[in-house]
Amino acid sequence: MIWLGIESSCDETACAVLQDDPVKVLSNPLYSQIDEHALYGGVVPEIAARAHLQKIAPIAEAAVKEAGIALTDIDAIAYTTGPGLMGPLLVGASFAKGLARDLQIPAYGMNHLEGHLAAAWLTHPEIEPPFLTLTVSGGHTELVLEEPGFKYTSIGRTRDDAAGEAFDKCGKLLGLKYPAGATISRLGKDGNRKFVDFPRALHVHDNCEFSFSGLKTAVLRYTETHDPEFIQKNIGDICASLEDAIVDSLVTKTITALKKTKMKTLVVGGGVSANAWLRTRLQDYCGKHGITFCIPERSLSTDNGAMIAAAAIRRKLQGKLTSVNEVKPWMPLAV
Secondary structure (H helix, E strand, O other), rough: OEEEEEEEOOOOOEEEEEEEOOOOEOOOOEOOOOHHHHOOOOOOOHHHHHHHHHHHHHHHHHHHHHOOHHHHHHEEEEEEEEOOOOHHHHHHHHHHHHHHHHHOOOOEEEHHHHHHHHHHHOOOOOOOOOEEEEEOOOOOEEEEEEOOOOOEEEEEOOOOOOOOHHHHHHHOOOOOOOOHHHHHHHOOOOOOOOOOOOOOOOOOOOOOOOOHHHHHHHHHHHHHHHOHHHHHHHHHHHHHHHHHHHHHHHHHHHHHHHHHHOOEEEEOOOOOOOHHHHHHHHHHHHHHOOOOOEEOOOOHHOOOHHHHHHHHHHHHHOOOOOOOOOOOOOOOOOO
């Protein structure tokens, strides 16, 4: 079968064409709305929805053309139903259902977070549950145990902000443009990670929960008590310290979850999984303790259409893709 995957949950308009036997990504173009939202320092839902309306048809056409197929060759459509911003999700769902009706093919609603895990599956098709998953992005930070049959159990999640949100908001406090995650990583690559002792919340607790709101407050206080000239002069070291604080929290809690669940496979997904320091820290731990480490290639870490189509294909291969236009189940505590 030939699948069209559509992702529009936030600020990327993405479409991809995949075949499912064997599984192969034929095309995966996307349009990023960074320029539209940079002026406001974050995603504005109304602006995002309007940008999706303008771009979704051209991106879908580009995906079909790049794949070298005709529109009528598509056998099924997978689209994101949530979680995400309501307006952008509605644009993607409406386009998917309308196109499916015209082509007289099924359209399957998929969970966005399951899509991030499917991105890791595209890179590591050999993985089989049970395994521990870390989903870490601008809107989500949680540890979930996946067992056969798509059974999900929440192990721990953030009590307040997501890791990606912490990167962006702390970066804004430091005078960096949105989105700040990649910039912080670049500036801090050769910096002193011990330059500032930013807090790691909940580290004295033997649980798998995260918290990043206190870190934002700490960065705010730091900017209030240090001259702008000092901050700019030492921005590399400050960014390195900030990145280390966020990554250290993610790694520490993931290790705790691995020990509690006794899992020997770790699957990581979400935009923050592109962070090089996070990848290095997790890879080092897994390598030393005989744990299989599965993470998407960087092109599949951020929101994209291929991961949504892959989520549908993964369910189809296991006989679990039975309902059309339905939100797929996820753990009860998912945002």
